Amino acid sequence: MKQHLPHQAYILNHRTLNIRTMSERQIDYDSLKTGGFMRQRQKDLFAFRLRIVGGRVEADQLRALADAAEEYGDGHIHLTTRQGIEVPFVHLDNVQSIRNDLEKVNLHKGTCGSRIRGLMACQGDTVCPRGLVDSQDIAQKLDEKYFAMGVPHKFKISVTGCPASCAKPQENDFGIIGGVDPKWLEDLCTGCSLCQEICRKDAIVVEDGVVTFEREKCDFCGDCISSCPTDAWVIDKTGFTLLIGGKVGRFPQLGVNFAELVSETEMFEILDKTIQFFNENAHKSERVGDTVNRLGMETFKKAVL
Amino acid sequence: MKETKVDITKSIDTCGEVCPMNMVRTKFTLKEMAAGEVLEVILDEGEPVRNVSRSTKEEGHRIIGVV
Numbered sequence: 052m053k054q055h056l057p058h059q060a061y062i063l064n065h066r067t068l069n070i071r072t073m074s075e076r077q078i079d080y081d082s083l084k085t086g087g088f089m090r091q092r093q094k095d096l097f098a099f100r101l102r103i104v105g106g107r108v109e110a111d112q113l114r115a116l117a118d119a120a121e122e123y124g125d126g127h128i129h130l131t132t133r134q135g136i137e138v139p140f141v142h143l144d145n146v147q148s149i150r151n152d153l154e155k156v157n158l159h160k161g162t163c164g165s166r167i168r169g170l171m172a173c174q175g176d177t178v179c180p181r182g183l184v185d186s187q188d189i190a191q192k193l194d195e196k197y198f199a200m201g202v203p204h205k206f207k208i209s210v211t212g213c214p215a216s217c218a219k220p221q222e223n224d225f226g227i228i229g230g231v232d233p234k235w236l237e238d239l240c241t242g243c244s245l246c247q248e249i250c251r252k253d254a255i256v257v258e259d260g261v262v263t264f265e266r267e268k269c270d271f272c273g274d275c276i277s278s279c280p281t282d283a284w285v286i287d288k289t290g291f292t293l294l295i296g297g298k299v300g301r302f303p304q305l306g307v308n309f310a311e312l313v314s315e316t317e318m319f320e321i322l323d324k325t326i327q328f329f330n331e332n333a334h335k336s337e338r339v340g341d342t343v344n345r346l347g348m349e350t351f352k353k354a355v356l
Numbered sequence: 357m358k359e360t361k362v363d364i365t366k367s368i369d370t371c372g373e374v375c376p377m378n379m380v381r382t383k384f385t386l387k388e389m390a391a392g393e394v395l396e397v398i399l400d401e402g403e404p405v406r407n408v409s410r411s412t413k414e415e416g417h418r419i420i421g422v423v
Contacts, residue, residue: 180410180411180414241421243421243422244422245405245409245419245422248401248405248422249405249406249409274406274410277410277413277414278405278406278409278410278413280409280413280418280419280420280421280422281419
């Protein structure tokens with residue numbers, strides 16, 4: 052629904068650029084219509100946005116990007132605020148050529164407008180010592196399933212590997228945070244109180260060798276597990292904490308935590324239902340956070356959980 | 357905590373040092389020590405305690421106790 056918005060943007064470009072005077076075969080209408088070519092203030096020039104997942108770019112892709120920037124752009128690339136890459140100063144006539152060149156190294160056209168945007172992610176547990184889940188893998192799966200899907204307004208997703216939240220899930224329409232539920236094994240505990248010392252949420256109190264864990268205070272960061280000298284704290288469950296409605300821009304608000312430590316399968320189900328909820332309830336030009344604000348968090352939760 | 361009697365082989369004080377220098381010094385000191393020897397590391401509270409304990413554990417050392 053409401054997929055007319057990007058088309059309107061295209062019509063505007065069409066008029067502004069007066070492309071009717073150009074030969075039809077030079078113009079890749081499809082590329083312009085489905086987003087990814089961002090109109091510049093200079094006549095006939097576009098910034099070509101790429102489909103980057105979780106900020107990961109291979110070395111051969113970087114070489115191809117450097118070549119493309121020199122051949123079709125003005126010799127530079129732009130790193131976007133959401134881990135994306137754009138090649139600015141691409142002439143309308145070269146839209147198809149730059150696409151073809153970069154497709155060869157598996158770099159595909161990005162998106163813009165009222166769609167599910169490029170996936171953001173931290174490096175996760177394959178690189179980061181803190182990471183609790185494989186954020187890159189999750190982002191890849193999300194990209195395959197949802198990238199550029201038409202929705203009532205822009206919809207941004209970010210995956211972060213732990214509550215440190217480096218990939219800023221709070222600033223995205225749908226934020227995903229990896230977490231672990233800790234379990235204390237009394238037999239292995241020496242009562243050293245290191246866990247009490249390192250817990251940022253004051254969820255652990257150690258008194259006379261007895262550990263009290265207040266789970267409602269826990270943010271599932273796993274610091275107690277990774278630093279316990281005797282492995283008396285272990286992972287009980289790994290999952291994802293979900294946030295809804297985050298955005299920056301003119302009317303910023305942080306995403307609100309609405310589901311704790313759900314499984315990967317549950318996370319995908321909840322996201323499907325969230326998109327359905329958004330499609331069915333959004334007013335024109337309304338971000339999902341505003342839809343939830345208007346209808347209430349309880350209504351949203353009832354619909355998706 | 358329970359009192360543990362251990363013979364400390366060596367002691368280093370990393371207070372005031374910036375991450376990851378406290379970790380690097382701990383690591384290099386441990387490298388020069390023999391298996392079974394005990395290193396005492398004095399750390400600033402907060403982040404250093406969190407990071408150094410996790411990293412030494414990951415590298416296969418055993419944390420005997422925290423005082």
